[in-house]
Amino acid sequence: MLDPSQVSAQRRQPILNVPPVITGLAAVMLAIQLVRDWVDPDTAVEILALFAFIPARYDPxxxxxxxxxxxxxxxIWTFVTxxxxxxxxxxxxxxxxxxLAFGSPVARxxxxxxxxxxxxxxAAAGAGLHLLTHEGEIVPMIGASAAVSGCMAAALRFMFASEAYVAWRPEMFGTAVDYPAPPLSVVMRDRRVIAFVAVWFVINLAFGVSAPLGIADGxxxxxxxxxxxxxxxxxxxxxxPVRRTPDDTTFMRQRNG
Structure with a gap:
């Protein structure tokens, strides 16, 4: 359990203290977008052919x-690039x-x-499921949304964990990165997590249902x-890297049970 001085120190940490790895990834993505805007159309197509994920690549x-x-x-590399x-x-x-919102706490x-x-x-998991559902498709897939979605899911695993020690408030989100995460079976009994996951899946499935009807962007x-x-x-x-203790798990089960 953290003592009051540790909690007070964590409260003083900037909420938007962006980890260097997030800054680095953002810089790379922005630089690549700048290059793609700068090069001629033929070179832009070559970049897509070399680094975008194209399901037809795996169908001779x-x-x-x-x-x-x-x-x-x-x-191999297009599963990530x-x-x-x-x-x-x-x-x-x-x-x-x-x-920035969800990757930063996960990176910290x-x-x-x-x-x-x-x-x-x-990112590779997103490409894998895209391949299974778009077999033979020649249209390239690009974008960091799959990896960002993974960060959203990871943040859910610990973002409310600090309630085991202090009452949760928005400014306490940053301190949750230091607390042990409860098991998935416990997390998925939290009504806030259930609501977040339900809304997230509904929004994404809505694209799948409405795109063939021409309502949303396919x-x-x-x-x-x-x-x-x-x-x-x-x-x-x-x-x-943050490991649970028996006391943490017991407390979370009692709180959510």
């Missing part, structure tokens, strides 16, 4: 080997805002290396969002 009946650049190496490409400044801006909790591995895993890769979210939620303990 659609594209014969060698049509897309990069070969076998690109078959697509997350650094965006369709517009608005696209990259929205993803960076969400990554995980540290640089663990966060980069987590970002990679959730270019939204909502399946990739779901892939990143689910993997972020389930694999969180593999990356989390």
């Amino acid at each position: 009946s659609i594209l014969t080997p060698g049509v897309l650049p990069g070969g076998t190496a690109a078959d 697509y997350a650094f490409l965006h369709g517009s400044w608005t696209h990259v801006g929205l993803n960076l805002l969400w990554m 909790r995980f540290g640089v290396l663990r966060f980069l591995l987590f970002f990679t895993a959730t 270019s939204v890769a909502w399946q990739a969002h779901i892939g990143g979210f689910i993997v972020g939620l389930l694999l969180f303990p593999l990356f989390d």
